[in-house]
Every structure is written in structure tokens, then in C-alpha cells.
Amino acid sequence: MKLRDGSRIAIIGGGPAGAFFAHFARRFAEAQGLEVAITIFDGKNFLERGPRGCNLCAGVISNSLETKLNEERLLLPESRVLSRIEGYRIHIGGQTLRLSCAENGRPPIATVFRGNGPRLSCFPGVVSFDDHLLHDARDRGTEVIPFPVWKIELPRPSSSPPALFFGDRRSPERREADLVIGAFGVNSFLFREIQKLGFSYRPPATLTTFQAEFRVDDSRRSKRLGSDIHVIVPPSKQIRYVTVIPKGEYATVAVVGRRNATPELVTEALASARLRDILPLGGAHCFCYPRIAVSSSKNPSTGRFVIIGDASFCRHYKNGIESAFVTARLAAEAVFRHGLDAGSLRRAFFVPARRLIARDNAYGRALFRLNETLSAVPLLAQVHYSLARDDSHSRASKKIRRLLWDLFTGSAPYREIFFRALDVRLQLALARHTIELLWKKAIWRLAK
Template sequence: MVRGEAGSPWRLGIIGGGPAGSFFAHFASRWSSRLQIPVSLIIFDGKSFQKSGPQGCNLCAGVISRSLQLRLKEEGIFLPAKRIMSWVEGYRLHIQDESIRLESPPGRQGKVATVFRGNGPRYTRFPDIVSFDDFLLNWAQDMGARVIPFPVQSLRFPEKDGDPIIVLYGSSPTSLAEEEVDWLIGAFGVNTNLGQKLQHFGLGYVPPATRLTFQAELKFPGDIREEIIGHDIHIFFPRHRLIRYATLIPKGQFTTLTIIGWKDISPDILQQFYELPEIKKRFPPSKPTCFCYPRIVISSCRPPKNPRFLLVGDAAFCRYYKNGLESAFLSARLAAQAIFENYSRKNSNKIYYHRAEKFIIKDNFYGRILFRCNDLIASFPPLTKFNLSLIRKTCESFLSRQLKEILWDIFTGEKPYRQIFRACLQPRLLWEILKFSIIEICKKRKNEISHSGLAAPHESHKISQPEDSNKTEVSRQDLFLSSSKVMMNNNLNSTSGEISSAFDKAAALSPTSLYSVKSLEIKETTSLSNKTIVVIGGGPAGTSFAIKLRRLVRHQPQPPRIFLYEGKPLEKKSHYNQCLGVLSPPLPEIMEKELAFPSPGL
């Protein structure tokens, strides 16, 4: 650990006055007071957060989760009401033509807040300063940090361990000033060029992989803002080759649009967004008041080898697609803890990155799995409908509550991804999903069977009924079943009259007659004279019934007409009834005795 002369403070330089830098200054000041170690905190940042538009913005969606608000309160940091643009009451997910609203799980206090990182969109004026980053930077100054309002242009690292690090800053590379520091904290983010410069310093630093996104401030008409957007964050998962998902975030009279792509966003992405069917029917095209193309972190960096140079915020790592502000808070706290708890040793950087890997980097492994699963569900309509039905049909049940809580935690980032992943694997949750799936499959199969069994011929094939149905005779040739041959005709155009008449007359059979036919013991055969009997299904059961019935009534003076209805062309190889096809004893004997049907030869 490098220290100044006896009694002189440690000089801690912080590159970047955004949330990560301000949070580190806060924690360093707390540790300094706790350990009675004098420190000098210097923040370098050439951006004024009191300006509107990109000049004062750190290019972020500006959503503060309840978990971050709770952490801030524990540190004594309370957000002023004038810095909060809106309080979010719920999240509404839009997947193709389906949508579902998520509310805060029971037992969780507070609401999600939305803020502007700068002082609002371009060309707007507010009565007071509304910038969240400006509030944090002022807080850091109140904790004793000194702000140098110039950007860092270059760095010089000493060859000896005891020498200070030189920070060169200024408004241009031609007019530079120097500042000596003992420790250097990089909180410059990924939307500056300083990270690229550091790769050429021989420190071994490689910036994290990033993805180019699109962000805009929109001003919809008041009725749309109040009735459609309301106080919810809307997340759209379109089936689009470029857009992975998009969010609409309410911020007072403005709405922040963020579009995340499968790859880097193209310049015309806003026009493609407005052409999405789910957007067209809800929102009219709105010209952005302000827009930018920020980069978001999708991996971790390779940290620098210098033991006195630590990186915090998204210059190092960030939660996967979520909570950049909370990641800045966590990394700043871990870095300050590693420096002050291990000030007498030279491995503070290793301790810091090891802890950060455990709490943030490894947790992103589970985050990637969760988002991949979500992408699969959103891109495959049957999975989409099934998962939404799990929530809707089991409303207020354990299954519905757990699934809603899991979705809420994924999209708000209120819990670590590891914890959310474990919640998805709860035995009871998996059992409830399996039980629901089995019940739904059985219901669907039952409905299919009932519809196929009771379905009448097409309306175009029906014939009108005469007034006196008792005197009606079938005008076409009846289809009689003999003991040797079942006459079937699958041409509905030629047999529509016979089949329709058969269905209409089938209701004339009395329960007694049906019972006698079922038992194959017809005692009063006269009750079947001039009747029409319809057998639906030309499989073994239907044909056996028809053959046996025909044999029993063949000696009647006026035998009934027997129709066999079968929709499959069984003479074709592609149509058959699923069966193992085993004729085990005594079935061959029964066929010969009861049906006079010879057993098929082998």
C-alpha cells in the first residue's frame, strides 16, 4: 500500500463522476472515518450533469429498482422527490398478440422509480435540477470529494511501486494539467474512449464486450400516455430478426424507449420498431425529442495488472441486461472494502476481483440461461400461449404467484439471477406445472374425441326433412351390411342423402331397442321394422356390431336399414387404426361362430 508522508492522506483518484465514481467516494469516505485513515478523494469528470440532452446524460434507461433504493437508504442516501420522474406500479409484458401485467409480489414494500441521468431531454427545461447523477455527485462532494471538471486525457504509471500515478487532464490534449494519486479508480464506463486508450498502456486491460443499443425520449399525446402507458413499464418481445426486446419507461410527460437487438442496432431501428404490428395498434409514430446509441455490457473485462488501479461500474462488469446502477453500487462497495481492509498488502486488486466474480460475474451465467429461456418462449407461439395460460388459468394459486414473482424478479432485477434460477427448479413448482400440463392435455384430448364423435356431416351435405318423417323413404340405394361384405362408400357427394337421413332417423330408436341390440339378444324384432340404424366407425367394433345385427334381423319381413359411417379410406396404406394387430384366442373362434366370418389365413 502506497502512503504519503507521515500524517498525509491517501490520495485516491476517481476517473468518472457518474454513479460508480460517486458511490466509491461515498464508501471510501465511510471506511476512512471508520478506520481513522485520512484520505483525499479527487473525482475527474468533464461532463456537467446539469445540462440537458446528451451533453449532460450518461446514456442509461434510468430505472432504480426497489432493491437499490433499499441499499441507498441503508447508507443514509435518500432520493429527493424532485429527482424522481415517475413511480412504477407494474410491468406489462407484450409477447406477439398476448400481454400480461405483473404486479409487485406480496410483502414487498415501495415502488420502482424512474429518473433522468442528465437534466432531461434536449431543449427541455425543468423548474429544478432533475439529474440523478448530479444528485449523487453532490452527495460525494458533501462526503469530502473534490471534483475536477475536466476529462482525463492520459495516464502515467510508475515503474517503482512507491511512486505515485500521474493523471493528465484538461479540456484538450494540448493543454494538460497533472495530478498525483496513490490509488486510481476507473469509473469511466463503456461509452467513453478512455477504455480503448488503456489497452495500449501495457496494463493487460481488455474492456468488456458491448452491444450497441438505441434509446430515445418520446413525447406521446396525453391520452395515450395516461390510458395505454400509465404507470407501467412496457416490455415488448417481437418476433423480429433485429429486435430482441424493447421497453417503454414512463418519466413524467416523457417516455423513454430502449431497444435491445440481437446484434448491434442499425440506424433505422426506430422506423422498424414503429412498423411492428403490436406497436402500430397501440402507439402513433412519435418523433424523438432526444436520442442516442449507448453501449451496454454483455461480458466482463480482463482487469489491469497494476495492483493500485481498480475498475468499478460497467468499465469492469455489470449484471446481464439489468440494473447497471445497482451493479455500480455493488462494485464500488466491494472495491472500497478491498482497499481499506487490505491496505497493508499488495493484493487488494485480486481480492476485489475475486469477490466481484463471485457476486456479479458468475451470477450472470444464470442470467444468460434465464434470458435464453425467455427468448425461446417468446419466439415459439405454442410455448408462449402455454406459459401465459399457466398464469391466467391458475390465478391466485401457488403456481400463478410463483411464476409471476419469477418474471417480476427477472425484469426488475430485484434478486440475483442465481436465486431466480433456483426458484424455477423448486420441486413443488415443477410438480404443479407437470400436473397442469397433464390436465390440459387430457381436456384437449377429451374435447377432440367428443367433437369428432358428435360432429355431423357438413351443412352443405344435408337435405331437408319432409313434413311426415314416418312416410319418408330413402330415395337412393340403401347400404346394407351382409355377413360377408361391408359396403362402404367414402364419397360423401354421392351418399350425402343416405347418411343425412340415417342420422335424422337414428333418434327414433327406443332405449329398449338399443339395449337389445347391445346385448345381441333381440326378442321383439318387430320393433326394428322399417327402422334406420347408423353405426359410426368402421373399425372392428363397428363392423362386428353391424354384421351381428344384420344376421339377427335378416329373416324379418321388413328388416331395418343399417348404415356404416367411416371417414377413413382404409383401403389406402396411409390410413389405418392404431393397434398391435394380434388375434389371440378365442377371438378367431368367436368371429366364426358369432359373425360367420372365417378367420383370416396367415
């Protein structure tokens, strides 16, 4: 069962995953000399401000993703970039460690708004990243229908085409397609509805987080916030980390807890003295409680239907937009080169996506647990972060700085970071540094 001339492809969701799939589908179709009709369905208007026009994301475009976009000629206009980030500042246990893009041989990192800015914002032009991608897809020949899909029918056997129901929920229109791509994400109601279609799809586990946009005055932006992303690891049993992301005259504050975010957890996070020092918080111009995927899905494909993006596979706590790019490319390659039947899609999409993302996430979970353990033990945190701040620029210091950079930015596969962290010389250097710190503490106590 293959795509052919005149085949119809329906994409549910006009965010990055959907727009990326449209791009790759067009590219593979042209390479095979096929004329296919591609349609994206999305009821969200990315030109609106606030949650109604936003896909609920922190909006950090990693260096690796921007490189991939440039390679595909999906250039990111500077008019859609709110800030260029020059580094990360990690705040933990009373210590601050700065990791710069320059020292890691990386250009500044772009930050964007997924929609057209916070609810109370007023930008002179369009700033939405998702609108840019959708506009590019439309310019390349993709039809965009600005209505949500309410229902999907998957006939059995899959030799018959699926059908979508969209538009007015009370009297929806029906349209058949030879292939349906689910690019709706974990924050869509379809995320749960798909489980009723009978092909054993099991969605990823999710965690509810908190995100808000605050206006930042010029003096505070230059003195405290700067051009760095701030990651605060508070001494809390409930909060994993709080991230502050500069975006022009705004800053996005994202709170990730050990359990689903509640008003009480958010209040505790926003009361952090370190956060208040970086960013005095007035009233938020916009806020939401987005869900993030914290595991991978099971069986995200069947005959003529593939789920991509974070409702399928996503890197652990990182790079949601880049995961959308990777899964969209894998899915497009699978359907054009291998076929539309369930077996072909499992072999050509599910298996490589699981190997590339899900298995790597096992190392990511181990790394984040290790980092949390170190953060919870003051001596261990002091050992690691003081070595990373070592002014002598020793080999061990450079290694641990690069490890932390790759972990917090997602610049390298977790498996690679994990085995670099086990480097014997690095572990010996940490052991020596621990002994030195303990010795200094003992002398200081005796001197008192």
C-alpha cells in the first residue's frame, strides 16, 4: 500500500510537527515525481495574542534545531526572534555557574513566542514562530483549513481511506484522506480521543507545568536578567527547576515540579528569593498550565495513520520543537519510501523513533536523577559546581562545564553525555576536589 499520484494527505495540527511534515512530504513527493494534495487542519489562529493563539511552549530554538532549519531552507527570520541568548546561568545551593555559547563554540540561541505574544502585549508586527512555519507551508502549496478536527474514522481493513470530521462540531464536514498525520500534541483533546480508535495507541505520560510571561523594564533586563537563560534549582522537595527565558521586553518563567503544578506549588516557586532577585514579579501578562510529555507513546501508528510530535516521541525535558522536526522527517520517509500499511510504518517509523529518542531518554532520566541527587546534597553540589568554576581552566573543569552545557541545552544525545560523565579522569578529579574541600573545611573549623 503506497502513496501515488493524486494521493491526499491530511495533517491534524498546524504547529511545528504538522508544518514540518508538510515540508518533508512535499520534498519526498517531488523526489519521487508524485503530485500529492496536502491539507493541514487547525482551528487555532497563531496571529492571536495569549493562550488562544499559542501552542503553550517555552519557545527556545536550540542551535541544533536552527542548523536543521537552515539546512532545509526553513530560515528563521530575525523579525520572529525576540532575543538571542548568549549563555545559561545555573543557580543552585547559593552558587551560580555561567556557561556561555561562545566557550562551547555555539552561536547565540534564539527565543520565540509560539503565538503572537502574551495576552496584554502589543508588538508592531507579527512575532509568532508557528505562524511563520504555517505560512511557509502554505506558500509551498499546502492547503490550510482553519477549523479543528473533531473526529477520525479508521476503517478496517486499512485498504479503505480514513475520514476526518471538521468544522462546526454540531454539523461537521467529512473528508477522506489516503494518509492521516496526527500532529496535535499532548495539549489537545484529540490526544485522549485517539485511544478509542482501537489500534492500541497508548499516549505518553504527561506532567502539568506552569508558564507565565512578565514584562521586564530596561534597567532590570540589562543588570540582572541579561542575555542568559537562568535555571534555578531551589531547595524544594516539590520543584525540580524554575527557568527564566529572556524574550525582548518580556521574560518567560517556566516552573517544572516533581508532580503536576498546582496554585500552591506555583506560589512557592514564584516566591523564590533567587527568582525575585533576577526578576521582580508584577502581574503576569499571560499564563498557562501546559502539559509536557515525560515518557514515550506506545503504538503511535497503524495503517494509514501516524502520530508525530510530543504525542508520539519527545526528548526528556528538552527540545520539543526539535523532536517534532525529527519525528516529522522519520514519518515522511516511512510513508514515501516504505508504505502506508501498519507493518511498514512500525518498521520504518516506530522502531527508528524509539531507538533514536525513547532509548536515549533512559539515559536522560538517569542524568536528571543524578543531577537532582547532587543538588540535594550540599557537599556534592559544591564539589561539582566549584570544579566547574575553576579559574585554572583545567581539563576536568572544561569537561564538567561541557557536560552541564549539553545537559541543560540538550545539545548532545543523553547516552553520549552519560558515558562522558563516567570518564575515569573526570571521576578522579572530582574525588581529589572532594578531599580538598573536606580538608579546607576541617582546617576552617579548627581555626575557629
